[in-house]
Amino acid sequence: MYRIGEFSKISRIPVSALRYYGDCGLLPPQAIDPQTGYRYYSAAQLPRLNRILALKDLGLSLEEIGSLLDGELPAAELRGMLRLKSAEISHAVTEQQQMLSRVEARLRLIESEGTMPEQEVVLKELDPIHVLSIREVVDAPTKIGDLIGDGFAALMPAGVMPTAPCFALYHDPEFKPDEVDVEIAFPVGDEVTVAPNTPGGRAFQARTVPGGKAAVTVHHGGYDTIDEAYGRIGSWIADNGLKFAGPPQEAYLTQPDDPAGPVTEIRFPVE
Amino acid sequence: MYRIGEFSKISRIPVSALRYYGDCGLLPPQAIDPQTGYRYYSAAQLPRLNRILALKDLGLSLEEIGSLLDGELPAAELRGMLRLKSAEISHAVTEQQQMLSRVEARLRLIESEGTMPEQEVVLKELDPIHVLSIREVVDAPTKIGDLIGDGFAALMPAGVMPTAPCFALYHDPEFKPDEVDVEIAFPVGDEVTVAPNTPGGRAFQARTVPGGKAAVTVHHGGYDTIDEAYGRIGSWIADNGLKFAGPPQEAYLTQPDDPAGPVTEIRFPVE
DNA sequence: GCTTGACTCTCAAGTAGCTCGAGACCCCAT
DNA sequence: ATGGGGTCTCGAGCTACTTGAGAGTCAAGC
Numbered sequence: 001m002y003r004i005g006e007f008s009k010i011s012r013i014p015v016s017a018l019r020y021y022g023d024c025g026l027l028p029p030q031a032i033d034p035q036t037g038y039r040y041y042s043a044a045q046l047p048r049l050n051r052i053l054a055l056k057d058l059g060l061s062l063e064e065i066g067s068l069l070d071g072e073l074p075a076a077e078l079r080g081m082l083r084l085k086s087a088e089i090s091h092a093v094t095e096q097q098q099m100l101s102r103v104e105a106r107l108r109l110i111e112s113e114g115t116m117p118e119q120e121v122v123l124k125e126l127d128p129i130h131v132l133s134i135r136e137v138v139d140a141p142t143k144i145g146d147l148i149g150d151g152f153a154a155l156m157p158a159g160v161m162p163t164a165p166c167f168a169l170y171h172d173p174e175f176k177p178d179e180v181d182v183e184i185a186f187p188v189g190d191e192v193t194v195a196p197n198t199p200g201g202r203a204f205q206a207r208t209v210p211g212g213k214a215a216v217t218v219h220h221g222g223y224d225t226i227d228e229a230y231g232r233i234g235s236w237i238a239d240n241g242l243k244f245a246g247p248p249q250e251a252y253l254t255q256p257d258d259p260a261g262p263v264t265e266i267r268f269p270v271e
Numbered sequence: 272m273y274r275i276g277e278f279s280k281i282s283r284i285p286v287s288a289l290r291y292y293g294d295c296g297l298l299p300p301q302a303i304d305p306q307t308g309y310r311y312y313s314a315a316q317l318p319r320l321n322r323i324l325a326l327k328d329l330g331l332s333l334e335e336i337g338s339l340l341d342g343e344l345p346a347a348e349l350r351g352m353l354r355l356k357s358a359e360i361s362h363a364v365t366e367q368q369q370m371l372s373r374v375e376a377r378l379r380l381i382e383s384e385g386t387m388p389e390q391e392v393v394l395k396e397l398d399p400i401h402v403l404s405i406r407e408v409v410d411a412p413t414k415i416g417d418l419i420g421d422g423f424a425a426l427m428p429a430g431v432m433p434t435a436p437c438f439a440l441y442h443d444p445e446f447k448p449d450e451v452d453v454e455i456a457f458p459v460g461d462e463v464t465v466a467p468n469t470p471g472g473r474a475f476q477a478r479t480v481p482g483g484k485a486a487v488t489v490h491h492g493g494y495d496t497i498d499e500a501y502g503r504i505g506s507w508i509a510d511n512g513l514k515f516a517g518p519p520q521e522a523y524l525t526q527p528d529d530p531a532g533p534v535t536e537i538r539f540p541v542e
Numbered sequence: 543g544c545t546t547g548a549c550t551c552t553c554a555a556g557t558a559g560c561t562c563g564a565g566a567c568c569c570c571a572t
Numbered sequence: 573a574t575g576g577g578g579t580c581t582c583g584a585g586c587t588a589c590t591t592g593a594g595a596g597t598c599a600a601g602c
Contacts, residue, residue, distance in 0.1 A: 003598095016589070054392070059370050086375060165281060287561055557588100
């Protein structure tokens with residue numbers, strides 16, 4: 001029978017960890033002196049301790065280990081657990097590798113630029129969103145503002161309030177400045193399916209814009225400099241080895257009269 | 272100005288996380304109503320939030336992000352930080368991969384054996400340890416017990432108490448049952464350098480057994496079945512792609528009169 | 543028998559990055 | 573005035589321990 005310090009020395013596990021394993025029932029001491037509370041361990045407990053360590057080494061949590069050890073090892077269950085773990089770990093590995101490649105991309109970027117960019121591109125998960133939208137081919141990007149105005153003008157009096165900032169979807173496979181196929185979407189509750197025509201006589205369509213992963217960045221400033229944001233997001237997508245997966249979106253996050261200037265969010269569905 | 276729920280919707284960050292970022296100074300709300308405590312955010316804060324997310328995505332902690340953002344980005348420091356992170360992540364990746372291969376080795380083992388072994392092999396870090404030792408070539412493994420007895424008989428009267436269980440080192444490059452080159456080591460304090468000869472007339476030598484990683488398992492039971500443990504540890508080392516790195520050790524963890532039977536720990540320095 | 547120093551005990555708090563819940567307050571529409 | 577949904581603060585919970593405070597224990601030397 002060893003005292004905890006000696007047992008710690010021969011097992012090479014810190015005293016505090018041994019106490020912890022004891023307290024949570026994983027490795028109770030062989031005996032506890034009822035007078036002094038001293039824990040006493042025996043060498044015969046090393047196999048159990050080693051099994052705990054080995055399972056921990058496989059990435060199992062102490063709780064999982066406990067149920068395995070006390071459940072007398074139903075081999076099938078252990079197999080299932082390990083298969084799960086294996087999937088989990090290989091998922092973690094690919095995630096880490098992606099993180100590594102992101103870090104390295106960022107390092108290259110810093111070495112070439114000498115500094116960090118003002119705006120970042122991040123990957124986000126978009127929820128599917130139900131909208132009322134109008135789609136039209138316009139001959140100049142500035143007409144988009146008019147479309148939005150018309151849309152609001154039709155919806156507000158009808159008592160339909162957008163539930164999130166409105167946004168545009170660009171359906172052109174490539175950009176043509178004098179023939180833009182654009183859809184203006186107003187997020188609304190799921191139950192809203194009809195709306196009056198716009199002042200320009202256009203009809204709303206109710207549909208659900210699909211969700212999924214998207215590369216997202218924001219542009220802070222006038223519309224004439226928005227190309228920066230598009231350039232940034234494009235090279236980020238390339239750097240991270242992703243692919244376009246749907247029409248890009250442009251969300252208008254500020255009121256037209258915001259003193260801090262307009263803020264636009266650009267979202268490219270990817271992968 | 273958005274309330275926290277709206278800002279959460281457009282940033283797709285949970286309210287609780289926004290509050291947390293605000294509380295720890297990373298992203299304080301643009302304004303807080305002093306009457307109600309309501310937090311108000313503006314779209315102009317999205318760039319900062321995105322930067323936080325991007326840096327978090329690179330694996331930086333919130334504290335590191337804070338110091339980078341508030342320290343106005345000394346590019347050199349950021350570079351250093353990222354290089355550190357990069358090394359850290361690739362280290363984590365190789366560790367995870369090793370864990371994965373251990374899990375898969377274990378899975379294979381279960382599929383072939385149908386159950387889990389009673390004893391485990393684990394990798395531990397050995398500390399260098401100062402010992403008094405006697406080395407001799409004996410013609411039968413059973414003579415090792417006599418050597419240990421002689422060693423104790425010499426040390427105890429001289430007031431030298433071992434500080435840890437004594438162990439044997441096997442110096443043979445290969446095993447020969449009738450000619451075993453064995454060293455019996457008694458761990459002692461650093462300051463102990465001399466001891467009387469043993470009853471058999473053998474001289475102690477003071478030396479430090481080097482530390483390092485070792486594959487460790489314990490054998491519970493008589494010496495005649497210790498081959499199981501050697502077999503186990505040998506195949507474990509092979510399965511995990513390690514190499515022997517020094518003479519194996521056998522530590523005797525129990526007193527000869529322990530009612531639960533003897534317990535022996537076997538350690539193979541590796542890599 | 544007393545002191546000293548090493549060891550051990552219990553209990554509480556800290557770690558990172560949030561999430562969740564309780565109980566109270568606020569805002570807006572009817 | 574009321575009701576429902578949003579928001580507030582504060583505290584606990586998550587993992588696997590580590591660290592520290594304050595008190596009790598053990599063995600050896602005087």
